[in-house]
Amino acid sequence: MKKLYSYNFISRIIFLLLTPVFFQYFGLGFIWHSIYWGVITAVVLIWGAFIIFSPLVGRIGCGWFCFMGTVSDLSSQHSIFKIKWRKPKIWIRMILLIPFFASAIIFYFINKERGITHDFAFLSSFLKLDFSLHYQYVWIIDVTSALLFGLLLERRWACKNICIMGTLCSAGANYSRLIPVVDINKCTLCGKCEKDCLVRIPIIDYINNNNGLITNSECILCGKCVELCKFDAIKIKFIWNRNKYKQLITETISLI
Numbered sequence: 001m002k003k004l005y006s007y008n009f010i011s012r013i014i015f016l017l018l019t020p021v022f023f024q025y026f027g028l029g030f031i032w033h034s035i036y037w038g039v040i041t042a043v044v045l046i047w048g049a050f051i052i053f054s055p056l057v058g059r060i061g062c063g064w065f066c067f068m069g070t071v072s073d074l075s076s077q078h079s080i081f082k083i084k085w086r087k088p089k090i091w092i093r094m095i096l097l098i099p100f101f102a103s104a105i106i107f108y109f110i111n112k113e114r115g116i117t118h119d120f121a122f123l124s125s126f127l128k129l130d131f132s133l134h135y136q137y138v139w140i141i142d143v144t145s146a147l148l149f150g151l152l153l154e155r156r157w158a159c160k161n162i163c164i165m166g167t168l169c170s171a172g173a174n175y176s177r178l179i180p181v182v183d184i185n186k187c188t189l190c191g192k193c194e195k196d197c198l199v200r201i202p203i204i205d206y207i208n209n210n211n212g213l214i215t216n217s218e219c220i221l222c223g224k225c226v227e228l229c230k231f232d233a234i235k236i237k238f239i240w241n242r243n244k245y246k247q248l249i250t251e252t253i254s255l256i
Helices: 004-018 027-037 042-053 060-064 068-078 090-113 133-152 156-161 164-173 192-196 203-209 224-228 243-256
Strands: 178-182 234-240
Touching: 004 060, 004 068, 004 224, 027 042, 027 090, 042 060, 042 133, 042 164, 060 164, 068 156, 133 156, 156 164, 156 192, 178 203, 192 203, 192 224, 224 234
Parallel strands: none
Antiparallel strands: 178 234
């Protein structure tokens, strides 16, 4: 558990290097194409699974597999502007989320009227793994965008505000059972975990006001806070009943 972030980093680098090979399976734009053509493809299944299971394991897809997030993390270490934590802007999320799916669905029905598509079909390999010149340009644009967002804005700003899957996964992650938990008896409030958090979550606020439960839906479960803590005060745990856990902590403190 202590080396969780090391494993996380290795995982993300591997997927970053493999993405050109499996681009059609991880590129979010291909979800639009899947709806457009009326097919359930591998990219829909992969990110659909991350969304479905987000109430159980949070944004594990964003934190362990997303190549865009990895590029942003690497570049944001040298970001030009140091911005404090801000909550995601819901109106920005909706401006992008609604047109993304609405336009794809509209084109699907247009294609259906023309007889090009019928009912949705399951064709996981419909988007063939052909890293053609066109897809190479798209991949370069995606990576460059993530690089610039990391350099110019706060950590994972794009993930928190304009990423379609980030928006959907964070909605489920509000109820995630897998979350970082701080042992407030061990914590010294040094702030190291908050300072180096990949998404700048205000961890100290959760220590002071939420009995150490980091219930922020933007947490990507990378484990960096766990690895950084010199006092072994942070663990990532399954907490099935948050209220019951907080009550137990309160009772324990009152007995000390």
